[in-house]
Amino acid sequence: MPELPEVETIARSLRPGLVGRRIQRVLARWPRSLRPSMATVIAGCEGREVVGVGRRGKHLIFALSQGGHLIIHLRMSGRFEWVEPGGDEPRHARTLWRLDDGRTLAMDDARKFGTVTWSDDPAATLSQLGPEPLDPAFTPARFGTMLAARRRALKPLLLDQHFLAGLGNIYVDESLHRAGLHPLTPACSISDAQVHTLHGHIQAVLAQAIDNCGTSIDWIYPQGRMQSYLRVYGRAGQPCDHCGASIERLVVAQRGTWLCPTCQPCSSTPPG
Ligand SMILES: [Zn+2]
Structure with missing residues (x-):
């Protein structure tokens, strides 16, 4: 399972291709991974721009326009792959985000433990987490x-x-x-x-x-x-x-x- 450094690396690698892009469509191939529901995740994403990609603990956080957030936990086998226009989806694509530049971001997850959670307040959703070890407040x-x-x-x-x-x-x-x-x-x-x-x-x-x-x-x-x-x-x-x-x-x-x-x-x- 990716730990803090791996999730931080993933956030950094996704940022250039994702921030500033508008999500046109969400394709949900494994609705059980979407929280609180598939409908909430789709309605919360479609038409919104990605304004930031961050991390809290082992969770990735996509900040969207109009105050929405996606909190993503990759668990055992979740990973991201870019699909170019007309390209093939990865074999275990569970959620796909079609962007306004024609590219698609796919979350591939062979073991299906990964989760995508819609939240308008990630600090509240993740309030049970302990402090961040690299935060200056963690003295x-x-x-x-x-x-x-x-x-x-x-x-x-x-x-x-x-x-x-x-x-x-x-x-x-x-x-x-x-x-x-x-x-x-x-x-x-x-x-x-x-x-x-x-x-x-x-x-x-x-x-x-x-x-x-x-x-x-x-x-x-x-x-x-x-x-x-x-x-x-x-x-x-x-x-x-x-x-x-x-x-x-x-x-x-x-x-x-x-x-x-x-x-x-x-x-x-x-x-x-
Ligand atoms: Zn020794």
């Missing part, structure tokens, strides 16, 4: 207050979109390794220095991943380069770049979890 002090109130282990807590928006399995494992913290460490048990270290590494890993257009580990998302810089994710049995120990894989909260047993001991201190 180490705020993060420390958030962590101090929670006894949950760091890994599942950082995956929880209600706690912090945008992180998924890859970037949680990478942030915890860089911070020298074991994934099962109770959130409220880490020191102020460790909070600062973890905060800094979450922001640095996300920024590095955005600079590298995200991580490509399968055919759904081919454009990224961050996989070359991952230190633990998917690297079981390979040596840790920091200490040379063998990377281990655990299952934490039903998720594959990669860590270095030396850099991330159970009672953690950051690597030197």
Whole structure:
């Protein structure tokens, strides 16, 4: 599933072709993906201009004229493809937006988990999301207050979109390794220095991943380069770049979890 850096990359790549274009028609091939209803999405799009393409957590947001918004979650296999005039639709096209320049934007989604939600107030629709990790308002002090109130282990807590928006399995494992913290460490048990270290590494890993257009580990998302810089994710049995120990894989909260047993001991201190 795309995480914050991949969704940010998709937003940036769609912006030049989409902003300023008027939507002439919406073709709904899989109405169940449209919220609150197919009729609402179609009526809300047709005739309106796309005035912005943004992101909140792992959600893409298309801002439309007259105050409408589409909130799109790609889930497991959603991706976008441009169709030139007269061109073929992608095989699993679920929703298509015909634009006034003759091009069509297709949302292709083999597994059908993706959603397209119409909203006139995306902040309200997404009000359950935690803070944005790259927002200036997300300070180490705020993060420390958030962590101090929670006894949950760091890994599942950082995956929880209600706690912090945008992180998924890859970037949680990478942030915890860089911070020298074991994934099962109770959130409220880490020191102020460790909070600062973890905060800094979450922001640095996300920024590095955005600079590298995200991580490509399968055919759904081919454009990224961050996989070359991952230190633990998917690297079981390979040596840790920091200490040379063998990377281990655990299952934490039903998720594959990669860590270095030396850099991330159970009672953690950051690597030197
Ligand atoms: Zn190590």
